[in-house]
Amino acid sequence: MIPGYEADPLTEADEYLERPLFWLCHLSSLLQDEEAQELAFGADWEAAGELGDELRSTSRWPVFTVPVGNECVIHVVYRNFEGDMGIDYLLHDPxxxxxxxLVSDEGSFMGPGLSWRELDTAAADARTLLLLLPMLGDADLPPDATTRVAEALAELTWIEEPATVAELMLAGQGQWGPANWRERDGVWICDGAYSYRCPHNEFSFDPERLAKVSAALDGR
Known part of the structure; x- marks a missing residue:
């Protein structure tokens, strides 16, 4: 049970992780570039659209769960309210x-939710890397970031040019773009204008929650 979603038709949906087309649907907010869309979807536009409709069913909200630090998890929830659909990324402390x-991936977006360092810590395999990739916003990517994402795309999708698609996705980094991260008093924060982890935003988490999120994602 996820706090705040008790009355919603949440459904564990790990079976989708086996389907190459799922990843194209899930990463669609990172595929803003026309070239990236053409390379990613190719002749699969229609099939991807049908799967997207299935993922957005109002009667069944897919949920995926990734363990992180301090006995917390990240839930990826397809929030399928009629007229208010998006993907929520939630840090849950049972x-x-x-x-x-942490993130709402939708028209009225909020993010980023984590840095590359935090993504790398949480990503135990290709699946978790791509599942959490839409949370990313980081202006200081390491040299191997594109290779890591390309390898995950090659493993899980049918994309013929995964390196090019990975490069294009990481160049734009979705709707909010890259953010700068720094450590302040042991807590990692960013300067993203739409991020709950930027203390300068009016809607930012309070200091206690900023510290809690940072500790759960830090992995040190």
Missing amino acids: AAHEALR
């Missing part, structure tokens, strides 16, 4: 019965 929304 002990505190609290789920903090």
